Structure formats: C-alpha cells, structure tokens
Amino acid sequence: MKTLGETLKCAREEKAMILRKVAAEVDIDQSLISKFEKNERKPTMEQIVRLAKFYELPENELIINWYSEKIADELKYTESTSEILKVAEEKINYYKAQENGK
Amino acid sequence: MKTLGETLKCAREEKAMILRKVAAEVDIDQSLISKFEKNERKPTMEQIVRLAKFYELPENELIINWYSEKIADELKYTESTSEILKVAEEKINYYKAQENGK
DNA sequence: TACATTTGGACAATATTTGTCTAAAACAAT
DNA sequence: ATTGTTTTAGACAAATATTGTCCAAATGTA
Numbered sequence A, B: 001m002k003t004l005g006e007t008l009k010c011a012r013e014e015k016a017m018i019l020r021k022v023a024a025e026v027d028i029d030q031s032l033i034s035k036f037e038k039n040e041r042k043p044t045m046e047q048i049v050r051l052a053k054f055y056e057l058p059e060n061e062l063i064i065n066w067y068s069e070k071i072a073d074e075l076k077y078t079e080s081t082s083e084i085l086k087v088a089e090e091k092i093n094y095y096k097a098q099e100n101g102k
Numbered sequence C: 001t002a003c004a005t006t007t008g009g010a011c012a013a014t015a016t017t018t019g020t021c022t023a024a025a026a027c028a029a030t
Numbered sequence D: 001a002t003t004g005t006t007t008t009a010g011a012c013a014a015a016t017a018t019t020g021t022c023c024a025a026a027t028g029t030a
Helices: A004-014 A019-026 A030-037 A045-055 A059-075 A081-101 B004-014 B019-026 B030-037 B045-055 B059-075 B081-101
Strands: none
Touching (some): A004 A045, A004 A059, A045 A059, A059 B081, A081 B059, A081 B081, B019 B030, B059 B081
C-alpha cells in the first residue's frame, strides 16, 4: 500500500524528471511538490487533478489515496477507529439514500 | 442511528431543561448549543466532553458519533466512499502498528 | 570543489471554523 | 390577540488551520 507521496514520487521518477521541471509544468512551487512527495503537505484537490493529468495517473486512485490519508490522519491517535469507520459508512449510505430519494 | 444533535437534544429533554440553563451550566452560548442540536455546528472535543459529563452520557459514544459524522460529511459528495474507508482503515492499522513497534 | 537537486523552515496570505450577539421566529398560556 | 418564554437564524468578529512562497541549508554527484 503506497502513500500518496510515494505514488507521486514514483511517477516522477518514472518520467525521470526533476522537481523544478514538474513544478514549471504543473505550476506548483517545487518545494511544495517535494513536500507532497514526503507527505508533509497535502495537495489540494485541484493539484491532485493536475498532477494526475501530468503524470498520466488514474485520478480516481489518487483521490482515494488522498481521502483515505486524510481520514487516517484524523483518526491516528483515536480509539474505537473501526467502530467510527463503520458508523461513518452507515451515515454516508443514509445521506446518499436521502439524496436519491428526493 | 441517531445523529449527535439528536442525542444531545434527547438528553436535554430527558432532563427537562431549557437551553439557557444548560448554556449557563456548561458555559457554552445557548445559540451554539441550539446549533449543535440541529447539526448546524460541530462541538469541539472539549465541548463534547463537557456535555457528556453534564448530561451523564457515555463520552465514548458521543466521540464515535462526532468523528463518524465528520467523516460522513467529508465524503458525502464523493464517490468510491467504501473503497476510501477500507483503505483508510488499512492505513490506520499500519500507523498504529508502527506506533507499537517503536 | 563546484554545480544541481532536494529539503526544511519561516512567514505571509487564505480559507475555514468558532464564538458572540441580536433580533426574529416559534411556541404557550392566559 | 398580547404577553412572556424558548428556540433559532444570521451577521460578524475572533481564533485556528491550511496553503503558497521564498530562500538558505542539506544532500547528492561529477
């Protein structure tokens, strides 16, 4: 299971590009991209989309990674996490059912 | 499955108290408490703890509700939610294993 | 050593969340 | 209906958190 940062870094290495170049192409500060790769900063959704496009990575995978890391981060030091996730899923399903029914 | 707001409101009604009184007791603006009950605002953790104590509710249940609602909110308009939650759980377990091993 | 790339850290800029206040809405009781 | 009470909505300031930017230090490499 790769982190979002690892995924981005691998993608860049695949393309054999240096940060400065990528930064110029996707118009994001190179220092920021470095931090993304080291999981020190979280890209915004827009940045994710641009990076996915640029690296030709499946956007959906990055997004799944992005959200799951966000959630993992929130629950990292919390107890009852599996219970929390279970309840969260129920609530989401409930919301979504509401949406469809209306 | 009750929302956090519903739980709080029920607890207050059990005790037959008006907002103004609760507000004074737990030292939180009554308007805020009203919003908590209507799920328009999310209490801080500290507020949760104080309310749980005051209403004599199991703190852990409120916390589970709090986190799960937060997550549900984040994923409400997102796709692949069950995938996201699954990956999130894996990551959490991974983090926690790290913690123990160190 | 000299050069290129990556990284860390400080700080300003933005965005998000929170608390507070006030008045309007809703509800009762008479 | 009017009065009195409770709840709620909305606007706004205050406090927090997140983000973008810059530059210098660290790292790597020939």
